[in-house]
Amino acid sequence: MSYRIQSTPRKDGFRMPGEFEPHAGTWMLWPERPDNWRNGAKPAQKAFVAVATAISQFEAVTMGVSQSQFNNARQMLPGEVRVVEIANNDSWMRDCGPTFVVNGTSARVVDWDFNAWGGLLGGLYFPWDLDDVVARKVAEVERVDSYKAPLVLEGGSIHVDGEGTLMTTRECLLNENRNPDKNQKEIEDLLADYLNIKKFIWLNHGVYNDETNGHVDNICCFIRPGVVALTWTDDKSDPQYEISQENYEILQSITDARGRKLEIHKIHQPNPVLITEEESRGVDAVDGTLPREAGDRMAASYINFYLCNGGAIVPTFDDEHDKPALQALQALLPERKVVGVPAREILLGGGNIHCITQQQPKP
Numbered sequence: 362m363s364y365r366i367q368s369t370p371r372k373d374g375f376r377m378p379g380e381f382e383p384h385a386g387t388w389m390l391w392p393e394r395p396d397n398w399r400n401g402a403k404p405a406q407k408a409f410v411a412v413a414t415a416i417s418q419f420e421a422v423t424m425g426v427s428q429s430q431f432n433n434a435r436q437m438l439p440g441e442v443r444v445v446e447i448a449n450n451d452s453w454m455r456d457c458g459p460t461f462v463v464n465g466t467s468a469r470v471v472d473w474d475f476n477a478w479g480g481l482l483g484g485l486y487f488p489w490d491l492d493d494v495v496a497r498k499v500a501e502v503e504r505v506d507s508y509k510a511p512l513v514l515e516g517g518s519i520h521v522d523g524e525g526t527l528m529t530t531r532e533c534l535l536n537e538n539r540n541p542d543k544n545q546k547e548i549e550d551l552l553a554d555y556l557n558i559k560k561f562i563w564l565n566h567g568v569y570n571d572e573t574n575g576h577v578d579n580i581c582c583f584i585r586p587g588v589v590a591l592t593w594t595d596d597k598s599d600p601q602y603e604i605s606q607e608n609y610e611i612l613q614s615i616t617d618a619r620g621r622k623l624e625i626h627k628i629h630q631p632n633p634v635l636i637t638e639e640e641s642r643g644v645d646a647v648d649g650t651l652p653r654e655a656g657d658r659m660a661a662s663y664i665n666f667y668l669c670n671g672g673a674i675v676p677t678f679d680d681e682h683d684k685p686a687l688q689a690l691q692a693l694l695p696e697r698k699v700v701g702v703p704a705r706e707i708l709l710g711g712g713n714i715h716c717i718t719q720q721q722p723k724p
C-alpha cells in the first residue's frame with residue numbers, strides 16, 4: 362500500500378535528510394532515447410552500468426527501465442542491481458524521481474510536478490507525462506506513502522544539509538518556465554512545508570551553459586552540514602569565473618539554519634568540454650528536443666558527484682583536473698572511498714552522475 366497523504370511533511374514531523382546521511386539504496390533510470398543519447402544510447406548505457414556498478418559496492422541499486430529495454434538492461438547490469446519496469450521519457454532520476462523525507466522511524470515521498478526543465482517555455486522534450494509519474498511509482502514499489510507537492514521542481518535544483526538549510530539558484534527556481542504564478546516567498550513557503558526548511562541560500566546562477574537553467578547540483582553541494590564544495594576556475598576569461606566568484610561571495614556572506622558560517626571548498630572545473638563532430642552526428646535529430654551541435658560547450662563539473670554509504674562517485678573527463686579534483690574530494694571526505702567514473706557519455710546527455718541518481722534514505 363502507498364497512500365497519498367493530505368498534509369505536509371513539516372506538520373507530520375518529516376524532514377529531507379542530507380545526501381551524506383545513511384541510505385537504504387539508490388534509484389536510477391535506464392537511458393534509451395536516441396534524440397538525447399548518441400548511437401542509440403549504447404555508449405550511455407555502458408556509462409550508466411559503470412555508475413550503477415560503482416554505487417553497488419556501497420549500497421543497493423534499483424534501475425527503472427522501460428518495457429522494451431528490460432532484457433537489455435538486465436543483461437548489461439550486474440546481478441546485484443535490481444531491475445524494475447518503470448516507463449519513462451528519459452533517464453534523470455534525480456529530477457523526475459521522488460524526494461524522500463524521514464522522521465526517524467519511517468520514510469515518505471514528496472512527489473513534485475515535473476515539466477522537463479521548462480515545459481513549453483524551453484523545456485528539453487515533450488511529452489514528459491511518463492516522467493511525471495516516476496516518483497509515485499517508486500513510492501508504490503517501496504510501499505511508502507507520498508505527498509503531492511503543488512510545485513514544479515527537479516531534485517537537482519535543490520541541495521539540503523538535513524538540518525534545515527536548503528541551497529538553490531534563482532536562475533532555476535525563479536525561472537518563468539517553472540512556477541510563473543509563484544514568487545520567491547511563496548516558493549520558500551512550499552519548500553519549508555514539504556522539506557522542513559528554515560533557511561534558504563539563494564545563489565544566482567548555476568554552471569555556464571547548463572541546460573537545466575542552472576541546477577545547483579552542478580555548481581555547489583553540501584559535503585556535510587556547514588561545509589560546501591563549489592565549482593571553480595582560476596581563468597578570469599572563462600564565463601564560469603564570474604558566476605563562481607559571485608557564488609563564493611554569497612556563500613561567504615551568509616549563515617546556515619544553525620547560524621554557522623560556511624566552510625567553502627573550491628573544486629577546479631575541467632578544461633572546457635566541447636561536443637565533437639562525431640558525437641553530434643550520433644544524436645537523432647527530432648523536432649522539439651535540444652540540438653547537440655559540434656563545438657557546443659557542455660556544463661562539465663566535478664561537483665555533480667553522488668554520495669552513497671561509505672562512497673562518493675565522482676565524474677571524470679579524461680582531463681588534467683581529474684586527479685586534483687579526486688584528491689581534493691578524498692581529503693574532504695576521509696570517511697568515504699572516492700571513486701572516479703568516466704562520465705563524458707552522461708555529460709553528452711545534458712547532466713552527470715548526481716543527475717541520474719536519487720538516494721532513498723534510511724529512516
Ligand code: KQY
Pocket residue numbers: 397451453455456485517572573576710711712713716
Ligand atoms: O539534472 C540534469 N542535469 C538533467 C539534465 C537533463 C537533460 C535532458 N537532456
